[in-house]
Amino acid sequence: MKNIKYIALSLLTVGMMSCENDTLNDLRDRGNEDNQPLPELSVGDVDFSNYVAVGASFTAGYTDGALFVASQQNSFPNIMANKFALAGGGTFTQPLMNDNYGGLAVAGNRIQNPRLVFGGAGPVPLESVIGPVTVSTDIATNNPTGPFNNLGIPGAKSYHLVAEGYGNLANLSAGLANPYAVRVTGSTPDASIAQLAAAQNPSFFTLSEIGGNDVLGYALSGGDGSNPITPTALFGGALNALVGALSANNTKGAIGNLPNITSLSHFTTVPYNPLDPSNPAFGPQIPMLNGVFGALNPIFNAVDPSRAIVFSETEASPVVIKDESLADISSIIIAQLNASPTFPAFIAQFGLPAEAAPLVANLLGNTYGQSRQATADDLFVLPSSNVIGTVNTTNVAFLMGQGLPQALAGQFSIEGVTLPLEDKWALTPDEQAEIATATQAYNASIEAAANQANLALVDLNTILMEATSSGVQFDDYTLSTDLVFGGLVSLDGVHLTARGYALMANSFLKAIDAKYGTNFEASGNLAKAGDFPTNYAPTLQ
Template sequence: MKKLQHISLGVAVLALAACTKTQFDEFELNSGSADFSNYVSVGNSLTQGFQDNGVHNERGQQDNSFPAILSQQMQLVNPSAKFKQPTVSGNGSGYIHLEWINEEIELVDVPAAGSWGATGDASWDVNTKYNNLGVSGIRLTDCVPTNGDLLSPTINQFITSNNPMGGFLDWGSLFSPVSYLDHIKASSATFFTCWLGNNDVLGWATSGGDDGAITIPLIGSINLSEMTAVDVFSYKYDSVLTAFDRMGAKGVCATIPDVTSIPFFTTVTLDRVGDDVWIEEGPYSSTPGNVRLATKDDLLTLYASQDLGDGIGFTQANPIPHEDVLDRDEVVVSQTRTKELNGEIKAMAAKHGFPVADMYEYMKELESGITLDGVDYDAKYIEGGAFSLDGIHPNNRGYALVANKFIEVINQAYGSNIPPVIVANYSGIYFPN
């Protein structure tokens, strides 16, 4: 993955004022109609605890995934509840952090831990029954075989087994594949959170509208980051909820945030660049391959900051490649697909009687700014206080915000009274001394 060292950080120094902790009235804790004894979380990087461009735990980052935070609060109302997640050791998969270099703060890559390899962390055990089933990079379409497609189980097995982030699960073999849905069915969950679907848009968008085509020997070409068709998404989401429904589990589903509103797309602006920028339009544009001047309707990704730092994008002959920009046509495509998939999430949740945490609307609230315990949060890069350095995933405080949103919906839907966490008690971005 590209480095982000050329991002200007001068405007992003966050000053945190002292704040008063939230005071909670005393009340009797109870689970309501929910059973939290075996809480299982399914999802992607947002569920696994990914932040700063990796899964790392040298300062307890992955320990503060939103499911881990949520499970700790569940244990207050059900002390017998257990939750086990496959955490990484130290640097984990590697990540990015801030360092002082030549009297400036810059983003620097931190290498993976020695325990990290092609199948993830050496401490992971495929025979262990984990509660957090979040796998960074996984799409919903990778989780469930496509109905009527005989090659689909094999393709999904190839994709999931070659993703080190999912190395804690047994994916079987090409000839005897085990799907993510199979792991859900074997989870015996009494309660679940389902935040699948983000990567069915996000992977395409963060790749600048590129489908990520690769060729698999004996199988052919597949697209690793292609957006999932609405009808396919609907069928597969229904399959996941049917699995939980049949085991008698209760739970909460979550919608997909508008990916174009995250700092990854809103930080490198034409105003900040202060110059004309030439871009190449992508294959989903009305004029694929066309080179033109960027407008405010085009979204330069954080990766474009490296291009600009290398002198790319300032002439028509040397434009920013389409993979590093979501052009105006692609912005509309991604926003439209997000709304369509969210419609299916809500419809399938209603079909099975599960409540929905509307993360799409919550992200809109965060964009406008929210204040908790005297601390302001918004969706700005670094200074907003909720996102990690990759501009896509939350930091610990951001994951605490997410956990509280799930808690709010759980309490409303199931009559429980899980106490929310104090977000300011969690760490944000670490600045160098």
């Protein structure tokens, strides 16, 4: 069965969506609405001479599923540093990658792939467009020399940033180090990121997306338990240690709270009902499918009618998922099928003998004991789009090992149709609630830490909510979280575009204005949307 695609994107290029408005001029040149000149930039007693940024992937500038030179140059801390330079800010050093391909290697062995690009119908790997590339950033041979003002570590959780040895290459094989952290520790491989930051005696700092990966890992894995949410107490301890280290000398700074990550396009792009009856790979099979589930639906209806599975011949149907929050009724299914006098005749239509009835009843019970069709309240991770409608070959081999013919084993191994999607592909409402609860608790801790240390607090959560609901205005552009064409979220569905990072930088600058009396906004010294792209060309090297 061919892949059932999650979305039908226009063949328009992103470049067409980001045409610049020729009438945009610098704010200082045009003045305010009364045509009066804007005031000069004033920062009062705020010292930007040694700005240090600590955080995770957003701080680093991660975009399109990778980190690369252009994305780092458009990281929100670097955008801010360029504005700080207008008011005494010093050099802002970043651990730049070796190229614009992205990806990482260890002693010549690739451990992370190059970036994604727009392939005409959605995100695709760079190499599928331009051919094989050599990943030249090798953490065993060519790390840059610090110290670095940008200490954004993609993938880092809150407690990782205060953990010694997190940047030691020797710890990488045991999963106790992060390759991006290895690139910044230099001659002190066991120093924590917090220690590296504090050692620079920053005059100003930002702390951003602390806690983001503490819930993102759980969300990206569909809440399957392989990457649990960090307990609030552990997060709070790490947060307080970071803030304490960075503000030890009453240093001024800004800290951002966390958005609800399930609003990002990684979790909102794939619809819950992608099974289109007009698809020739799916439509003709609907009568057979409804016949199969017709044998199970009386059992489902007796236990819980919401579990009944029916595919429509006129409208798009939801996928079938495994919901681990449901009571497991495998034993009930098995017992009812074995007790049914018509079940042997039912399996005969598939060419199976009557004596195979107990085996088939057992297989059906174990397959559909916690199954249901998805609803609009379920969310699906972006990679599920490449899984829905495909044949799970591992399950085919298992069913053949149980005695089913290969063709029949294939029919009962179609992901999201006859084989319920595993937990890792979907976030159920219960799992979404866990993420929301943790995010709220983290944000309460962040607000308390900001108040305690007298820091500017940036409400990134409200900004994402606005972008999700109606779109957020940025100069002459309306940015939304729609994948590819929304302009805010990059091709990986999680991290921001360059224009999105510029919006984030402005949010920090406005919060700094409000807290410390600077006037970046009033003096016309915010980032301009038109100066930052929403995508990078495949030819960028």
